[in-house]
Amino acid sequence: MSINVEKLNQILQEFASTTNEVQGAALVTPDGLPLATTLPARMDEERVSAMSASILSLGERIGKELARGQVERIFVEGEDGYGILTSCTEDALFLVLASHQAKQGVLMLEIKRIVEELRSVLA
Amino acid sequence: MELMRLVVTGPVGSGKSTFIQSVSEIDVVNTDERASDETKEQKETTTVAMDFGKLRFSPEFAMHLYGTPGQQRFDFMWDLLIRKAHAYILLVAANQPKQFRYARRILNFMNQRVTLPMLIGITHTDCDEAWETQDIAIALGFSAQKHPPLKIVNPLDHTSVAETLLTLAQQLYEPANHQT
Ligand SMILES: Nc1nc2c(ncn2[C@@H]2O[C@H](COP(=O)(O)OP(=O)(O)OP(=O)(O)O)[C@@H](O)[C@H]2O)c(=O)[nH]1
Ligand SMILES: [Mg+2]
Numbered sequence: 001m002s003i004n005v006e007k008l009n010q011i012l013q014e015f016a017s018t019t020n021e022v023q024g025a026a027l028v029t030p031d032g033l034p035l036a037t038t039l040p041a042r043m044d045e046e047r048v049s050a051m052s053a054s055i056l057s058l059g060e061r062i063g064k065e066l067a068r069g070q071v072e073r074i075f076v077e078g079e080d081g082y083g084i085l086t087s088c089t090e091d092a093l094f095l096v097l098a099s100h101q102a103k104q105g106v107l108m109l110e111i112k113r114i115v116e117e118l119r120s121v122l123a
Numbered sequence: 124m125e126l127m128r129l130v131v132t133g134p135v136g137s138g139k140s141t142f143i144q145s146v147s148e149i150d151v152v153n154t155d156e157r158a159s160d161e162t163k164e165q166k167e168t169t170t171v172a173m174d175f176g177k178l179r180f181s182p183e184f185a186m187h188l189y190g191t192p193g194q195q196r197f198d199f200m201w202d203l204l205i206r207k208a209h210a211y212i213l214l215v216a217a218n219q220p221k222q223f224r225y226a227r228r229i230l231n232f233m234n235q236r237v238t239l240p241m242l243i244g245i246t247h248t249d250c251d252e253a254w255e256t257q258d259i260a261i262a263l264g265f266s267a268q269k270h271p272p273l274k275i276v277n278p279l280d281h282t283s284v285a286e287t288l289l290t291l292a293q294q295l296y297e298p299a300n301h302q303t
Pocket of ligand 2: 139140141169170190191192
């Protein structure tokens with residue numbers, strides 16, 4: 001199995017540069033290795049990837065414990081912006097960083113669209 | 124009631140998740156995901172956040188067990204878990220000499236942050252090419268005379284794990300005997 005990393009990077013870069021208020025995005029393996037990333041300069045991609053995997057895995061486990069069913073996304077709302085994690089395929093999860101100015105509804109739709117696109121490349 | 128928070132750490136595949144699985148009285152919180160790094164040559168899945176289990180020794184004494192991930196990229200979890208711990212165990216697989224130096228790095232990471240009762244659990248001693256305990260102590264950078272308590276443990280065996288936990292608990296309550 002070979003992954004078209006170039007294509008993935010291209011999709012992420014386009015997403016980050018054309019979607020309002022998106023500051024970064026990362027596609028990561030479930031065990032926390034970066035597949036493709038476009039992140040703010042000060043962020044370490046290895047660390048961001050590992051953290052993404054930790055949060056999603058623990059979040060899914062907590063979702064189960066609290067009988068919330070299949071976890072659609074993990075939403076982190078901080079003073080300085082949003083971090084949104086979703087499962088993309090069995091082999092990849094997707095992280096988006098957005099500023100506080102982002103409209104949540106629009107952002108969710110954009111994420112849905114980009115995840116579909118990434119899936120088709122990963123398939 | 125006394126509650127002891129114990130962290131189980133060590134390199135990939137040393138048996139941290141298995142150790143906690145063997146003694147926990149509750150359904151273990153497990154965050155194993157499919158491995159895509161070099162771990163996959165050893166086993167299919169790997170811990171990406173933590174394991175969590177509970178064990179009650181008596182009405183007055185319970186342990187909460189936290190297993191760390193093994194890979195360095197998850198060292199923020201090492202940091203997070205060790206800061207709340209009362210004691211910790213470093214598991215080292217006797218048949219994985221390539222990991223000894225890395226195991227020592229984990230030990231240093233912990234000791235830079237906390238001073239706690241600890242012991243080194245030597246696993247996989249039943250496997251081919253397993254090193255002797257004393258040789259492992261030296262490979263980890265200790266002298267033959269002065270090293271933290273070393274104990275052979277089989278993470279797959281409930282009794283062996285329980286004994287190891289008891290040894291550590293005793294150390295916690297008789298700090299005079301504890302040396303690192
Ligand atoms: N023969 C033998 N097998 C062991 C022993 N200890 C653990 N194992 C096996 O080694 C593997 C260890 O896997 P885990 O418990 O997932 O290891 P871990 O330390 O949690 O690994 P990571 O989460 O990836 O860092 C399992 O397949 C165990 O059955 C032992 O003492 N002897
Ligand atoms: Mg594990």
